Amino acid sequence: MAGWLWLRCLFGPSLHRIHRPPQQPRPEGRAGRRGWDYLPRSLERHTDNILGWASALWSLSYYSSPLILCYLYRKGYICSSKLVPVSQYVGTVLVCLLGVACLRGWGRWRNPEYLQFVSILEETRRNHTPNNKKKLASYDFDFSHWPADFSWKEVSNPKFSKGGVSLLKPEPKHRGATDSLLNSVRTLPCHIISYLVAHSFGRRMLYPGSVGLLQKAMRPMLQQGQARLIEEYDGQRNKLISCDGNEIDAMFVDRRGERGPNGKTLVICCEGNAGFYEVGCMNTPLDGGYSVLGWNHPGFAGSTGVPFPQNEANAMDVVVQFAVHKLGFQLNDIVVYAWSIGGFTASWAVMSYPEIRALVLDASFDDLLPLALKVMPESWRPLVTHTVRQYMNLNNAEQLCRYQGPVLLIRRTKDEIITTTGPEDIMSNRGNDLLLRLLQHRWVCTAFITHCGITCELCSSLLESVYIGYEVDDDWCMSVLQSYQTDRETPFPWSVGKYTEQHLHIRPDHHLFRFFQARKYMRNFETTHCTPLPISEFHMPWKL
Structure with a gap:
């Protein structure tokens, strides 16, 4: 039994906070607090710091690997005679890190709080009952170990297939068979470069919140925001499985049992390109007494995947399905609220589910292309245009025009992000173009x-x-x-x-x-x- 527990502690998730102690009195000195940060003992704390630094160095080396490889090649280190010692050194480091991980498992095994947590986690995995889930919700830990709460497969008649939800595509240019073949050969280098740009720095420039180093820097702030949602608003954290297999980290605050007219309305929040539900636009409808459902983009915080348009739409689809089939809201009780780039998933949701009650877009834009051209060199214009249209086609205005319900656009008069010339020129605010497309x-x-x-x-x-x-x-x-x-x-x-x-x-x-x-x-x-x-x-x- 002791060996089994040690293995669970060795391979178990990192524990960050205890929101509510399940069926146990609060430790001495913590009686005035609803929750507290998990305090590892000395051995676990030191070994965890070592593994954390190793993870950060690996991330740095991953992102800078092209530069490192070029440097090593120019210095003549990439050859068989020098690679053998390097491989031996790397093997030694890996063995040392494995030993550090074993010591961390030993430190966790000696901590009663972690032992209780890992026992509840294992019990919930075996028997996912509401009571076990409630106990597990008392802990904040690595979300990859959280059991799934809802999957798109649970819907008896899903709106979309496993291949993914429907997106609006740019209209193809009609060509003859010979012209199409010649054009494909001629534009092949552009297609290859566009793919590399979109899947490397392009996606990270568009969604900086998906960069691991930024998430590590923001982790204390995100943990504090999540603790506030759970401990002050009785929020419920959920893992949703979208049709592409991504795990979506969502937070639901239920106000239906409270007094007030707004609790029966669910506001689904869509965050910006560096926003997280823990510290994002969820706070606005919460202050208004609404029931609120927030979620993180694929690749953000606990959500897996990468935030390309198809994955974004797949994630939004399972969020809407979860609200209807698991939380019990009708579509005409749901309002979608989005900030900035979240307007893409919000406009997709109301386009695909036209029964949704209303849409509120704050500081959003009509199309990504003009904003992308603004920040890139003029000589890159053809490449940027092809990359955006092929891989990052955030066509909010087209999607919005397919929705028949009520819409509110909030334009920020000093907006410095979605203007094409500068915050002082409100005429270049792309929110104007979004309004004009809607009126037209x-x-x-x-x-x-x-x-x-x-x-x-x-x-x-x-x-x-x-x-x-x-x-x-x-x-x-x-x-x-x-x-x-x-x-x-x-x-x-x-x-x-x-x-x-x-x-x-x-x-x-x-x-x-x-x-x-x-x-x-x-x-x-x-x-x-x-x-x-x-x-x-x-x-x-x-x-x-």
Whole structure:
């Protein structure tokens, strides 16, 4: 029995915190705290530090391996006579690290808190009952050892197949058979370079939160944020298995049993490219009393995989399925809220599940390509265009236009990330383009925009003052829309307010109709890109 426990301690996960002691009194000196950090004893602490440094050095050498190999080659170290001593040295280091791991297992075996934890973990793996899961939820440990709570296979009639969910693809250029073959041969080097760029520094530039070294640096902050969600809000951590096999780390806070009108509404939060649910936009709807479901991108914190668009959509799909089939929410009780790059998965969700109640996009953009071209050299333009369209096609506007429900766009007037020229130029904020695409699709107003130059008006920072200055009659606009809705039960686009250039001269009040629509779909927030959104700025979208 002792040998079995030692093996479990040797190969067991690292324990970080004890949120609630399961069926045991709090240790002396900790009576005033709901949870506490796990305190390893001296032997476990020192050996764990050694293994941690070894892991960090391995990560550094992995990312810098091209430079290291080039240096070793130029110095003549890559040859058979010198590789043998190096391999012997590496073998010695590995044996030493194995010995350190054994000592760490011995240190864990001597710690009663770790022994109790590993016993509960093993019992939960054998018998995944709600009681055992509740006991295991009292601990914060390496998420790779957490038992799965939900899988896409549990859905009797899954919306999508095991091959992955559906994504919008760029329209192919039609060519003859000979032209297609010649073009494929000609562009083969570009395809190879694009693949290498996308799967190396490109993906890490787009999603810096997936870089292991950054996650190590943020680990104390993430652990503190997770402890807050579990200990203050009674959050439930869950592992979801998506159709591509990735494990998605999710956190659910249930407010349905509390007083207040918002608890029955579930807000699913989609984080930014360096955001985590532990410290991200979950806090905004939590402050408003909503039930909240947050999740981490593939490759972020406890989630596995890499955050390419297909994997992102697969993860979002299993999150929605989990909310409906495991948590018991209806689609019309769900609001999707996203910040920044999270707008891609959010717009995909409402496109794929049109019954979702509403969508709120904060500091999001219409398309990734203009922002990618902004930060890359002009000479790289063809390569960047091909790479984005082929591997990182975050086409938020196209997906958004396929959703019929209520939408709210929050534009940050000092945004320095999604502007193409700078934070001082609000006309270059890509949120403007997202709004225009939405208006053009829903209200068939292309002729109007071309005629009166509403593009410039919407892109200016004076949207509110323009709206007030023109004295838009809200009651008249609402009566027009309600009358149209009563007469026609048709989806968008609506042709209400569609006039030719001659009509615009005859009926100038229809100029103001577009300002009414713009204000209903977009709100300004006077701040920069990364400022947390206060609950006072979080509103349910306008619905006719």
